[in-house]
Amino acid sequence: MLTGKIYDIQGFSVQDGPGIRTTVFLKGCPLRCPWCHSPESQLFPTELNWMQVRCLGTDACGKCLDVCPKGAISIGESTTNAMGEPITYPDVDKTVCDDCGACAKACKATALYMCGEDKTVDEVMHRLLRDQPFFEESGGGVTVSGGECLCQPEFTLELLKRCKEAGMHTAVDTTGFVKWEVIEKVLPYTDLFLYDLKCMDSALHKQVIGVPNELILENAEKIVKAGGKIQVRIPTIPMFNESQEHFVKYGEFLSKIKEGIDTVQLLPYHKLGVSKHQRLMKKEKIFVAEPPSDQLMQARKKQLEAYGLTVTIH
Numbered sequence: 560m561l562t563g564k565i566y567d568i569q570g571f572s573v574q575d576g577p578g579i580r581t582t583v584f585l586k587g588c589p590l591r592c593p594w595c596h597s598p599e600s601q602l603f604p605t606e607l608n609w610m611q612v613r614c615l616g617t618d619a620c621g622k623c624l625d626v627c628p629k630g631a632i633s634i635g636e637s638t639t640n641a642m643g644e645p646i647t648y649p650d651v652d653k654t655v656c657d658d659c660g661a662c663a664k665a666c667k668a669t670a671l672y673m674c675g676e677d678k679t680v681d682e683v684m685h686r687l688l689r690d691q692p693f694f695e696e697s698g699g700g701v702t703v704s705g706g707e708c709l710c711q712p713e714f715t716l717e718l719l720k721r722c723k724e725a726g727m728h729t730a731v732d733t734t735g736f737v738k739w740e741v742i743e744k745v746l747p748y749t750d751l752f753l754y755d756l757k758c759m760d761s762a763l764h765k766q767v768i769g770v771p772n773e774l775i776l777e778n779a780e781k782i783v784k785a786g787g788k789i790q791v792r793i794p795t796i797p798m799f800n801e802s803q804e805h806f807v808k809y810g811e812f813l814s815k816i817k818e819g820i821d822t823v824q825l826l827p828y829h830k831l832g833v834s835k836h837q838r839l840m841k842k843e844k845i846f847v848a849e850p851p852s853d854q855l856m857q858a859r860k861k862q863l864e865a866y867g868l869t870v871t872i873h
């Protein structure tokens with residue numbers, strides 16, 4: 560049976576397209592944005608996470624210490640909890656852990672939990688149909704997001720078809736870094752693409768995110784040519800793409816596909832990904848910077864509006 564690897568389904572979302580929406584988040588992404596606000600979405604397999612605030616500590620609980628078949632869990636160094644009390648937490652060696660989930664099962668406090676679950680289209684539809692009255696009231700619908708949801712093309716296509724059969728508005732939140740043949744198949748069942756344009760300089764795109772941008776720009780042009788609607792999303796990242804010169808490149812490119820652009824949304828960098836990164840217990844450092852100022856965001860908004868685009872700041 561066709562299943563998708565899903566890491567969350569969020570109802571009452573007002574940020575992923577028009578009206579009140581339910582967003583289905585699929586796991587796995589070919590890009591590696593250092594500022595990613597959902598780093599748990601990047602890898603395809605189900606992964607172990609740990610939320611410190613829920614953990615009772617190894618003295619009071621310690622149930623996870625004895626269950627790991629790989630011996631990946633030990634007692635960590637003494638520290639203090641949020642109340643300033645001394646505590647020791649478990650230390651998970653992610654280089655040894657194979658994400659079997661035994662410790663998450665043993666953790667009654669759900670401090671350890673698995674992220675990513677295989678669900679059938681029927682199971683997801685059951686959830687979405689429950690929310691349909693809210694879509695109808697608000698002009699909302701379903702958004703399929705990620706990760707990169709189009710990296711699970713059969714599941715996403717089937718889900719979109721079923722949503723359209725049920726009369727729902729559909730949006731696909733995509734990086735655009737997928738084969739055109741995949742986009743072409745979902746296009747008839749997608750009312751709106753939420754389309755990330757992270758950087759206009761391909762060499763910089765590859766250096767920072769791991770892949771070049773030509774395919775992304777090409778697919779945006781093809782969607783518009785095929786009659787699709789796009790809401791462009793520009794994560795505005797300090798020291799990366801926030802400069803006036805960079806936004807000239809955005810303006811010039813977007814002018815060429817203006818007829819297919821619904822709106823341009825500027826997404827100022829924020830630090831929400833940092834705590835989620837910590838939950839994955841990875842040793843690599845995450846990119847951290849100060850968010851761009853309101854003044855800078857307003858200036859970039861005006862800059863794109865001068866190209867005749869409708870621009871909002873998220």
Ligand code: SF4
Nearest residue numbers: 627656657659660662
């Ligand atoms: S998920 Fe990892 S740490 Fe937990 S029991 Fe399995 S191997 Fe050990």
Ligand code: SF4
Nearest residue numbers: 614615620621623666
């Ligand atoms: S079982 Fe859960 S709550 Fe208990 S020490 Fe381990 S992670 Fe913390």
